[in-house]
Amino acid sequence: MSTPRILEIRRGVLEKNDILAHNLRDQFNAAHALVINLVSSPGAGKTALLEDTLRRLIQAGHHPAALVGDLATDNDANRLARSGAPVRQIQTGGNCHLEADMISTHLTDWGLDLSQIEFLFIENVGNLVCPASYDLGEHVRAVVLSVTEGEDKPLKYPTMFHSADIAVLTKMDIAVAVEFDKPAALANIQSVHPGMMVLETSAKTGAGMDNWVQHLITCRENAFALVTK
Amino acid sequence: MHELSIAQNLVEIANTAAQRANVQRVTAVRLQLGALSGVVKDSLLFCYDIASAGTLLEGAKLLIEELPVIIYCPQCQQTVALETVQAFCCPVCGTFSSDIRQGRELEILSLEAEEDENEHPSHP
Ligand SMILES: Nc1nc2c(ncn2[C@@H]2O[C@H](COP(=O)(O)OP(=O)(O)O)[C@@H](O)[C@H]2O)c(=O)[nH]1
Ligand SMILES: [Mg+2]
Ligand SMILES: [Zn+2]
Numbered sequence: 001m002s003t004p005r006i007l008e009i010r011r012g013v014l015e016k017n018d019i020l021a022h023n024l025r026d027q028f029n030a031a032h033a034l035v036i037n038l039v040s041s042p043g044a045g046k047t048a049l050l051e052d053t054l055r056r057l058i059q060a061g062h063h064p065a066a067l068v069g070d071l072a073t074d075n076d077a078n079r080l081a082r083s084g085a086p087v088r089q090i091q092t093g094g095n096c097h098l099e100a101d102m103i104s105t106h107l108t109d110w111g112l113d114l115s116q117i118e119f120l121f122i123e124n125v126g127n128l129v130c131p132a133s134y135d136l137g138e139h140v141r142a143v144v145l146s147v148t149e150g151e152d153k154p155l156k157y158p159t160m161f162h163s164a165d166i167a168v169l170t171k172m173d174i175a176v177a178v179e180f181d182k183p184a185a186l187a188n189i190q191s192v193h194p195g196m197m198v199l200e201t202s203a204k205t206g207a208g209m210d211n212w213v214q215h216l217i218t219c220r221e222n223a224f225a226l227v228t229k
Numbered sequence: 230m231h232e233l234s235i236a237q238n239l240v241e242i243a244n245t246a247a248q249r250a251n252v253q254r255v256t257a258v259r260l261q262l263g264a265l266s267g268v269v270k271d272s273l274l275f276c277y278d279i280a281s282a283g284t285l286l287e288g289a290k291l292l293i294e295e296l297p298v299i300i301y302c303p304q305c306q307q308t309v310a311l312e313t314v315q316a317f318c319c320p321v322c323g324t325f326s327s328d329i330r331q332g333r334e335l336e337i338l339s340l341e342a343e344e345d346e347n348e349h350p351s352h353p
Contacts, residue, residue, distance in 0.1 A: 007250050007340040013239045013260075014335060097231055130231035133267040133335070158314040159267040162327075191316045194325035 017134055020100035024107075024137025031114035034220035035122065037136050039160060040144035041153070042126030045170035047076045048203035049144060049212075050121055054083035056213045057119060064119040067106060069098045071125060086112055097130035098122065100137060119216060128157040139223050140216070146171045147180035151188060158192040166197045168212060173202040235268055235335070236276035240286055243340055247285040252342040255289040259341075263296045263334035264314050270295065289340075298332030 012018060028035050038046045050066060057064045065086040068076045077089035088110050090102055103122065107114070114120070122138065124131045143164035145153055148171060154161040161167065167189050175182065189198055199215065201208035220226065239260070247255050262268060270293055277291045298311040302319035308330050309319050318325045 003344055004256070005252070005342045005344055007246060007252070007342060009243065009246055009337045009339055011242055012336050013235055013242065015242075016238065095234075099234075129267065133231065133235070155315045159265050162265060162314070162317070163267075190325065191318070192314070194317050194327045196327075 014133060017100045020104055021135035021137040024100055024104060025139070027114065028120070028137060028139070029224070031117065032220075032224045032226070033114050033117045033120050034140065034216065034223055035120045035136070035138040036140045036142055036216065037122045037124055037131075037138035038142050038144055039124045039128065039131045039164065040126060040146075041128055041149060044126070044144045044146040044149065045203060046123050046126070046144050047079055049168065049170055049201060050123060051080055051083060052203045052206065052209055053121070053213060053216075054080060054085045056209060057216075058084055060213070062118050062217070063116060064121065065112060065117045066121040066123065067103065068123040069102075069125045070123075071095075076123065086110075086117075088112075092125055096125055096127050097134055098124050098136060099134050103136050118220060128153070128160045132157075132160040132163045140165050140219055142166050142168050144168050144170055145185070145189075147175040147185075148178050151181045151184040154185070154188040154192045161189060161192045161196075164193070164196065166199065166215070167193075169198065169200045171202060171204070172200045172207060173205045232268060232272035233276040233280065236273060236280035239277065239337060240280045240284055242337055243286055244284045247340060247342065250342070252285060252340070252344065254343050255286045255340050256343050257290040257292055257341040258286060259292045259294065259338040261294050261296055261334040261336045261338055263332040264298045264311075265329070265332040266335040268335055294338075296331055296334055299330045300326045301328040301330055302326055303328070 040046050054064050066080050067088050067090055069090045069092055070076055071092055074089045077087050081087045088106055090106050122136055141164045143161055145167055199212050201212055243258050281287050298314055299308050302309050302324050304322045304324040312320050
């Protein structure tokens with residue numbers, strides 16, 4: 001005859017990732033490197049946004065770097081490397097999201113001196129579901145939403161929009177042409193994440209890019225209590 | 230879909246705990262799943278069957294307790310459960326709030342195991 005027995009566990013299923021992410025964040029903090037995790041649907045404009053962001057930061061005398069997650073190709077990394085910033089590709093081999101151990105492994109293999117880096121961008125895999133669950137040790141999670149995607153995206157992916165710190169609207173240059181309903185998009189974003197900051201950009205015309213870059217610079221100053229030069 | 234990876238993590242944690250406790254066979258795993266965890270229950274159940282094969286959890290039921298999002302409403306000055314994750318507003322007064330008190334859980338609570346008493350004669 002058998003007796004049932006209860007074993008208490010009380011442990012997070014993602015604790016391994018969370019611990020690793022916590023260690024990464026400590027490392028980033030020690031180096032004063034602000035880490036930005038860019039998430040979006042495929043084609044929302046992460047790479048284009050990042051290309052222009054890297055260029056602008058370098059022009060202003062800053063030191064950015066980028067890690068790019070992609071399913072199979074290294075096209076994005078090649079595009080970004082043209083900015084002159086250190087760029088490394090993470091081929092996920094079909095994995096639909098990045099995890100903290102991939103960031104950790106690639107940082108080690110890369111041999112990047114974090115103390116020389118002020119901004120480390122991570123372009124996540126284009127997917128608005130899975131990356132929401134994985135902390136990468138970032139300070140800022142930016143969800144990128146293009147004007148071509150439909151105003152109800154935030155309602156379809158509330159977990160991701162809620163987990164992000166800022167929403168960046170992209171491709172604003174074609175907003176009118178695609179009849180983008182901005183008030184509806186903003187209302188939906190506020191509905192799933194009341195109070196979330198929203199910035200409007202166009203990587204093509206450069207509109208709004210100054211605000212976005214300045215926001216990141218301010219985030220870094222606040223995160224590490226740095227004094228503006 | 231990341232539920233397979235989630236299921237593998239779950240099975241690994243539970244299987245290791247079961248081995249440490251000298252359990253012969255796990256009959257059930259209890260999990261808390263928040264509405265903001267980013268994990269789809271049905272996908273997780275499906276992947277769990279695959280991930281648990283060949284472990285002490287094979288055949289064990291995965292009992293999922295789904296938790297709604299609970300926010301603190303600054304207007305009502307109390308916590309309230311959301312009716313939908315598409316609107317983070319108080320169902321009583323309509324005030325928006327991002328002050329989340331519950332809903333991100335993805336936590337293994339406990340295991341239920343079966344033990345054959347004959348194999349443990351010293352057991353009281
Ligand atoms: N009109 C316009 N097109 C853009 C803009 N940003 C990106 N695109 C286009 O959108 C497509 C996908 O952009 P990409 O940066 O590769 O998206 P990702 O998959 O999120 O990295 C490309 O064809 C880009 O040229 C923009 O600001 N304006
Ligand atoms: Mg890209
Ligand atoms: Zn209320």
